[in-house]
Amino acid sequence: MAIASRAGASKVTAVTTPLADFSPSSSSQAVIPIPQLTTNQYQQLLSLLNIDGQPSAANFTGASHLFALNLSLLSHATENANAKPASNQWFDKFYNALKAAGFKQSIDDYSLFICSNGHHFIAVLVYVDDVIVTDNDNHSINRLKSYLDTKFHIKDLGWLKYFLGIEVPCSAKGIFLSQGKYILDILKETGFLDPNYTCAQPIHVDTLQVQLDVAQRVLRYLKATPEHGILLPLASDLKITTYSDSNRASCPMTRRSTTEYITFLGTSPISWRSKKQNTVARSLTEAEYRSMATSSCELTWLKFLLDDLGVPHSRLMHIHCDNQAALHIAANPVFNEHTKYIELDCHLIW
Structure with missing residues (x-):
């Protein structure tokens, strides 16, 4: 619940x-x-x-x-130089209230609080003053709500349906995550919902024109697919699989490569990223390998997080990469002079 x-x-x-x-x-x-x-x-x-x-x-x-x-x-x-902001004081007060109730703060995600007592498990996820509570026992949730109401004035919103711009409808098949309302708000602000909308006049600066074309392409995609989302099925395997890739020298300004990966828990995507790398890769192999290293860090964090949620994961976690040279470097513990500069990243991948 x-x-x-x-x-x-x-x-x-x-x-x-x-x-x-x-x-x-x-x-x-x-x-x-x-x-x-x-x-x-x-x-x-x-x-x-x-x-x-x-x-x-x-x-x-x-x-x-x-x-x-x-x-x-x-x-x-x-x-008042050492005084804490109001948001920090609120979190400290909420933290002390949960700690007094027997909750333990996760060291892997500071916004997650867990209380496990025998067969009862309850988790609390906090974002500023929004709280999500889940448990395997309705009585425990009711007791927690009554306790929090004595410490703070809370408003019970019932079953989780909307949180941080994400719609969370539940069904017998599972949980469906979507951002239809958020997408429609963006399209309304940009005028894409207007049937008489026309694209802006071309900009003579090449870089700005490219960015404008990319933004309009994304908006056209969102306009055609506002109902799309992610289904988290109830019946799903706990096997963790990551697909890693890299787009070498994709940034035209800095020539830095882009790290890209997506992680599945069974058939459900639970984590993904597309971000520029911190340094310029001197080869496609290096760019792919750094992407694998970032994926390994994410898998390690997910394993610890599952342990906190009472779902220990002892199975092997797989990383899929389409670069054979990067796979050979990951499998070879001996570094030659051509790979010493990425040796630290290599220790992250097994």
Whole structure:
């Protein structure tokens, strides 16, 4: 059972002081005295006001209320330099409440909290003030909701249907993930839903024109397939398989290659990425091999995450790659002078 609930952010107290408390009264015409500043405080004040120059009495003549206001802001900022933002204070408060209830924070995903007691297992996933709760026992979920309601004012949204822009309809076949509403919002903002829409006039700068063509191509694809999504079937094997690839020197500006992979749990895609590599690959083999190394890191993280969820995975995890040279390097523990520069990445792949 999955329940999404939104905790009341109004119950979180932020340690901040309104700036109005430091503003001079508009009705008061009294001259506010300027305190004596040290050299360090003066330099901080100049940086705050974007003033260049050396300390002198001329800097303090006139507009005394402005300097008094900024001095108060500077003092307030200095006193609260170590204060945590409101979002961090909210998470700390929520963390302490779950810890008191017997939950343990996952070291692989800090937003995941787990409580396992015998045959009962409950997991809580937190994103800011949105919470997803899942369990194999309805009574445990009800107790947790009652407990959280005593600590925070929460709103029970029932069965999970929508979360972070992702629609989550459930059926007897499994869970279907889609972003139909999000896609329609994008198409509406860009005018693609207008039947009289015409593409923008060509741009003379070649790079911008290429980017515009790619963006419009993506939008045309989204317009034709708003109902597409990902099905996570109930009956699925727990075998983990990754398909890794690389697009060498795909970036026309930096000539860096692109790492691409997708990971399946059974027949369900659960993780994927397409990202530029940090360095320029000097060969297609190196680009493919670095993509395999990134895929290995992802598989390691997924294995630890499954262990936290009570699904230990002892089976071999397979990485598929279409570059024979990269596969030979991964299988060969001996490095020659041509492969020493990728030796550190090679230790990640077994």
